[in-house]
Amino acid sequence: MTNSSIHPGMLIYNIIKYFIYVALAYNVYAFFAEEWAAFQHTHVGGLTSPSELIETFAATIDTAAWVVLLYLFEAETFIMSDERVRRYKYPMILLKGLCYAFIVYACWGYIHKLWYVLNTSVASIPDACAAVSQNLSLMVDLDEYETLTAANCIDLTGQSLLQINGTSIVGTESVFADTIKLAMVDVINAASWVLVVVVLEIDVRLQLAGKLTDQGMKVGYVVKGLLYLALFVCAVYWGFYGDFLDFWDAFLWLLAFFMIELNIFNWHEHVKEEEEEANLA
Known part of the structure; x- marks a missing residue:
């Protein structure tokens, strides 16, 4: 990896790059706020196991781990010299392994x-x-x-409701259909990034x-081009059918990588240039 000196244009490039990295770090908080709000409805009785904690706050944990991993890749491929990367190889492998x-x-x-x-x-709810x-x-x-209230229940008049088994969560068939599509996109996105x-x-x-x-x-x-294409399609889908946070987060991650x-x-x-110069010497 190289640690180049700053030359014309490089300063602006680095400012943009690290702005993106900081924005992604902020998204950890944004996802936590969103999932915490959902937690109030999906786990009224609280969490029953550590695995539920990870499943409930999947986006928060996922984003936090990715931010740390991004910073490690940045250190390996830009900030640190090759000698320092090799010297701290095992601590970095351990950190990456956790991520x-x-x-x-x-x-x-x-x-x-x-x-x-x-x-x-x-749902067995006639009205x-x-x-x-x-x-x-x-x-x-x-x-x-x-929360189902007297104000919003009027909009559900005459609509068939579905209920998530074992919970007190209900919704219309159209909402569940859209939600399932978004959940599927989440799975495709997460698997593609892995x-x-x-x-x-x-x-x-x-x-x-020295073998690349x-x-x-x-x-x-x-290989990565096909995966990035899938990720771009996911981002576009969120842009049209998801919420802005998902689209913005996906867009920033594509830029970051x-x-x-x-x-x-x-x-x-x-x-490669150094090797060619050494061979000519």
Whole structure:
């Protein structure tokens, strides 16, 4: 990895890059606020196990682990010298391993959330307004709920309601259909990012070992290109059908890892130039 001196244009590039990194760190708080609000409806009786904690706050944990992992990739591919990366190899592998564990578990959390919203049956509620006293929660979107009240029950008149089995959460068929689609996109997005980071990790390890060839770079670009395309489609879907936070977060992550890709490319080219100069000497 190279630690280049600042030259024209590089300062602005770095300011933009680190602004993106800081914005992603802020999103950890934003996702926590959103999931905490949903938690008030989905776990009225509290959490019963540590696994429920991870599944309930999947986006928060996932984003926090990804932010740490992003900073580690930035350190490896841009900030630290190759010698320092090798010197601190095992502590960084340990930190990355913890991040990967949380990321994979968070991916499972998204899968569990999809199963959660799929596990429904027709609600035995003939009249929504008559059920106001039952302290039901009304699903309005993925991770978004309202308490069923005399004010909002009127909008449900004549509509068939579904209920998540074993919970007090109800919603219309159309809301559940949209929610399931969003949950599926979450799963595709999370799984795609796991695969992206696996390929990136291989790139970094090979580059440190001096074994990353131009052909290997091209193969990686093809694989990651397909994965980034899937991630871009997910971001566009959120832009139209999800909430702004999901779209904004996805957009920032694509930009952030574009920066990491540039770091790896420049690192690879720099090492290759040094080797060519050494061979000519």
